[in-house]
Amino acid sequence: xxxxxxxxxxxxxxxxxxxxxxxxxxxxxxxxxxxxxxxxxxxxxxxxxxxxxxxxxxxxxxxxxxxxxxxxxxxxxxxxxxxxxxxxxxxxxxxxxxxxxxxxxxxxxxxxxxxxxxxx
Numbered sequence: 001x002x003x004x005x006x007x008x009x010x011x012x013x014x015x016x017x018x019x020x021x022x023x024x025x026x027x028x029x030x031x032x033x034x035x036x037x038x039x040x041x042x043x044x045x046x047x048x049x050x051x052x053x054x055x056x057x058x059x060x061x062x063x064x065x066x067x068x069x070x071x072x073x074x075x076x077x078x079x080x081x082x083x084x085x086x087x088x089x090x091x092x093x094x095x096x097x098x099x100x101x102x103x104x105x106x107x108x109x110x111x112x113x114x115x116x117x118x119x120x
Contacts, residue, residue, distance in 0.1 A: 004059065005048060005066050013041040014073075021080055029087065035094040042101045049108055060116075067109035074102040 017038045020031040049066065052058055081095045 005052065005062055006045065007062075009041055010045055010066070013038050013045070016041075017077065021077070024080075024084065029091060032091050032094050035091070035098055039094065039097045039101055042098070042105065046101060046104055046108065049105075053108070053112060063112065067112045070105045070109040071113075074106050078102045 016034055020034045020038065023029075023031050023034075045066075049063070052063060078099050081099055084095060087095060
């Protein structure tokens, strides 16, 4: 889907993240594979969003929805990950990767709204 955000991938990733958070809240730390998959998907979406925003024309409605979601939800996800304790090194690395991609997605969303002069 050139020039469009892969909303199916995004939806799948959010569902996977929510399942992982539920497991973590239940004390099940066997989520590394799921967190890594979510990271890869979000990284792909981030790269796609960068390409979209550098295009001559963009679908502002789609981009604004994605950016709004990023600014509203990813800080909460980041907070939940930051508060996790007693992680092994491998799981901690997965958590750090996710936090970094959440920060990047929020940054690109903030820049998008700043450049469009949209007040949040």
